Amino acid sequence: MRPFGSIAFFPRALLLGATVAAFGAAPGQDAPQPTPPPAPITLVSGAGGKNYLNISFDALIAAGVSTEPDVPGLQTGGHDPAQRGFTFQNGEIVLDGAVDPYFRGQANIVLQITPEGGTTIELEEVYATTTSLPHNLQVKIGQYFSEFGRINPTHPHTWDFVDQPLVNGRMFGGDGLRSLGVRLSWLMPTPFYSEILFGVQNGHGETATSFGSTAGETQFGRPLDPGQVKSFSDFLYVPRYDASFDVGDTQTIVVGASGAFGPNGTGSAADTAIGGVDFFWKWKSARAQKGFPFVKVQAEAMARSYDAAATPLLPETTFHDHGAYAQVVWGIKPMWTVGARYDRVGGDVGDDPADPRFAPRQRAALEGTWYPTEYSKLRVQYAYDDRGGGFKDANSVWLQFEFLLGAHAAHKF
Amino acid sequence: MSFKRFLTAAAVASASALPASAALRVVATTPEYGAIATAVGGDKVTVAVLAKPTEDPHFVDAKPSHIVTLNHADVLIEGGAELEVGWLPPLTDGARNTKINAGAPGRVRASEGIQLLDIPAALDRSLGDLHAAGNPHFMMDPANGRIVAEHVATVFCQLDAASCASFKGNLQAFEEKLDAKTKDWAAALAPYKGRPIVTYHPTWKYFAARFGLVSELYLEPKPGIPPSPPHLAEVMQAMNDKKIKIVLVEPFQSRKTAEAVADRTGATVVDVCQFPGGLPGTDRDYIALLDADVKAIVAGFEAKK
Numbered sequence: 001m002r003p004f005g006s007i008a009f010f011p012r013a014l015l016l017g018a019t020v021a022a023f024g025a026a027p028g029q030d031a032p033q034p035t036p037p038p039a040p041i042t043l044v045s046g047a048g049g050k051n052y053l054n055i056s057f058d059a060l061i062a063a064g065v066s067t068e069p070d071v072p073g074l075q076t077g078g079h080d081p082a083q084r085g086f087t088f089q090n091g092e093i094v095l096d097g098a099v100d101p102y103f104r105g106q107a108n109i110v111l112q113i114t115p116e117g118g119t120t121i122e123l124e125e126v127y128a129t130t131t132s133l134p135h136n137l138q139v140k141i142g143q144y145f146s147e148f149g150r151i152n153p154t155h156p157h158t159w160d161f162v163d164q165p166l167v168n169g170r171m172f173g174g175d176g177l178r179s180l181g182v183r184l185s186w187l188m189p190t191p192f193y194s195e196i197l198f199g200v201q202n203g204h205g206e207t208a209t210s211f212g213s214t215a216g217e218t219q220f221g222r223p224l225d226p227g228q229v230k231s232f233s234d235f236l237y238v239p240r241y242d243a244s245f246d247v248g249d250t251q252t253i254v255v256g257a258s259g260a261f262g263p264n265g266t267g268s269a270a271d272t273a274i275g276g277v278d279f280f281w282k283w284k285s286a287r288a289q290k291g292f293p294f295v296k297v298q299a300e301a302m303a304r305s306y307d308a309a310a311t312p313l314l315p316e317t318t319f320h321d322h323g324a325y326a327q328v329v330w331g332i333k334p335m336w337t338v339g340a341r342y343d344r345v346g347g348d349v350g351d352d353p354a355d356p357r358f359a360p361r362q363r364a365a366l367e368g369t370w371y372p373t374e375y376s377k378l379r380v381q382y383a384y385d386d387r388g389g390g391f392k393d394a395n396s397v398w399l400q401f402e403f404l405l406g407a408h409a410a411h412k413f
Numbered sequence: 414m415s416f417k418r419f420l421t422a423a424a425v426a427s428a429s430a431l432p433a434s435a436a437l438r439v440v441a442t443t444p445e446y447g448a449i450a451t452a453v454g455g456d457k458v459t460v461a462v463l464a465k466p467t468e469d470p471h472f473v474d475a476k477p478s479h480i481v482t483l484n485h486a487d488v489l490i491e492g493g494a495e496l497e498v499g500w501l502p503p504l505t506d507g508a509r510n511t512k513i514n515a516g517a518p519g520r521v522r523a524s525e526g527i528q529l530l531d532i533p534a535a536l537d538r539s540l541g542d543l544h545a546a547g548n549p550h551f552m553m554d555p556a557n558g559r560i561v562a563e564h565v566a567t568v569f570c571q572l573d574a575a576s577c578a579s580f581k582g583n584l585q586a587f588e589e590k591l592d593a594k595t596k597d598w599a600a601a602l603a604p605y606k607g608r609p610i611v612t613y614h615p616t617w618k619y620f621a622a623r624f625g626l627v628s629e630l631y632l633e634p635k636p637g638i639p640p641s642p643p644h645l646a647e648v649m650q651a652m653n654d655k656k657i658k659i660v661l662v663e664p665f666q667s668r669k670t671a672e673a674v675a676d677r678t679g680a681t682v683v684d685v686c687q688f689p690g691g692l693p694g695t696d697r698d699y700i701a702l703l704d705a706d707v708k709a710i711v712a713g714f715e716a717k718k
Contacts, residue, residue, distance in 0.1 A: 101514070133509065192478070288468045
């Protein structure tokens with residue numbers, strides 16, 4: 001699914017200070033003339049739904065310090081801060097628009113600057129969705145984030161924290177679970193919002209780490225080699241159900257359950273199953289200005305069962321692990337939020353105790369964000385990592401800055 | 414059950430869920446279009462509204478329940494001048510309802526046929542939150558409300574020809590009442606012709622242009638940009654210089670800021686709203702809303718401070 005930019009928040013932060021300062025200013029002396037509003041000009045404007053294609057660019061930059069020198073070992077997300085100092089987390093070019101009366105198309109092209117100074121480019125998502133199918137059906141075709149839970153299908157600039165939850169890193173790797181495929185969704189004819197989704201995607205590649213993954217990678221200490229698609233059982237299957245209810249005029253609840261099933265790269269007939277549940281609740285004032293004030297709570301829990309085929313040295317076995325996070329974000333007043341998140345992952349460590357990805361750990365994070373407008377933000381986050389498996393605890397402070405240019409489509413709720 | 418049978422059952426359930434009632438199901442993005450639809454449609458339509466009258470219309474949540482509402486709609490009335498651009502597209506994408514897809518007869522862009530003000534010469538966000546199509550708050554001019562009512566009646570007639578006579582009768586009654594009221598409002602505001610007003614956001618330009626007021630001063634330094642101390646100081650200076658007596662504020666805007674400015678300049682804060690239901694006694698009634706706004710503004714001008 002998508003995320004895109006939007007107009008979703010606005011700030012207004014300086015109000016208090018502003019009025020106070022205004023009082024301080026003596027009215028009267030040489031106040032400049034108020035800027036006259038633009039005179040009505042009757043010209044054909046260049047936008048306003050007059051384009052075939054919306055184009056936007058979003059940049060996400062982090063800076064900070066951590067007591068852990070091995071930042072990539074600490075931060076499990078591919079768009080998390082990657083080193084002490086500055087990290088270019090994400091530069092996202094989004095193109096979207098109506099293809100014709102039957103499809104909408106979207107491409108998310110992501111650029112990153114590696115700690116070594118090189119630039120990488122990734123065709124993160126490219127897909128079309130249908131717009132005119134009957135019976136409340138919708139099909140999505142292309143390369144897309146699997147619709148599993150709430151964080152996985154979204155892009156980093158929509159997140160409420162600087163980094164992705166630990167459980168997402170553990171289950172889906174740094175770049176999230178995404179692949180080429182097709183997804184059918186049905187909006188059910190219930191009085192409340194209720195949707196069933198079913199996706200079929202390639203199960204191999206570096207963005208399907210719990211499944212085929214790529215040759216040379218490991219999971220639970222086991223070497224992986226995905227092999228070829230030989231039958232329908234070699235695909236990744238991703239079902240999801242979600243439902244939403246309004247409580248009165250100001251509260252909304254969304255609940256969902258997702259699964260991801262497919263073979264993994266440890267050998268033939270070795271399968272992975274991941275199940276997850278998610279919850280979202282939001283309260284927004286009936287007199288919201290710029291969408292503030294609000295309070296939102298979000299939580300996801302996942303569990304994985306990973307069959308590992310026998311190797312010449314290791315027996316066939318099944319690993320089990322799990323993780324969860326819960327977060328609350330309070331939009332105190334226009335353009336200001338504070339939030340807290342608790343993360344936890346655990347379960348089987350696998351056959352390589354030195355792999356930091358599988359150490360049991362928990363993490364607590366606090367954040368504060370100021371949105372100068374809905375097109376920019378400045379965030380500070382503190383996190384304490386309590387890491388098992390012989391890894392040292394860590395304290396980290398990250399700053400994050402975002403700016404958004406152009407016409408970025410609005411995000412899903 | 415096989416997957417195919419499941420899908421068949423689902424399709425049947427989907428079809429049978431459609432209400433048998435012939436009333437057009439109308440969804441309006443914001444309450445003033447809902448009020449117009451109610452006035453024109455009468456008992457031949459049902460009307461649902463997505464945005465609350467008391468919330469900032471630029472920042473409505475794209476709640477999943479709105480997707481369900483839109484899924485059932487025969488008609489969607491939107492402003493179409495980018496006011497809803499931050500939240501309507503994901504809703505219409507999710508709704509899977511071809512009756513309200515862009516270009517369908519059931520998709521009404523109320524701004525069509527309206528002469529919009531403030532069309533930016535260049536799209537430059539350093540100037541604030543500009544709307545490429547122009548200022549979207551055009552419904553504050555009753556003449557534009559009249560155009561939209563006619564537009565809506567035409568669409569209703571197209572979609573439900575059997576009820577067309579009823580729609581036309583309702584439209585005529587609405588227009589007669591609106592025209593009479595517009596004369597009353599013009600008379601009530603005539604004594605203040607040429608008087609400048611301060612508003613929070615450029616919401617009242619169409620209203621001011623219609624009734625001879627001057628709306629050129631805003632608490633926001635640029636559209637959508639929060640009030641800053643230097644800007645408020647400028648506004649207060651201008652209010653003193655021009656003897657500006659009223660500051661208009663809506664339910665979702667910061668009344669505290671407006672009060673602070675008014676207190677320092679001897680002006681009066683006037684509670685107004687651009688949406689029916691945002692002021693007491695105006696629920697689903699466009700004319701009652703404008704009536705309440707005019708009365709509040711007149712009372713503001715007359716307030717002794």
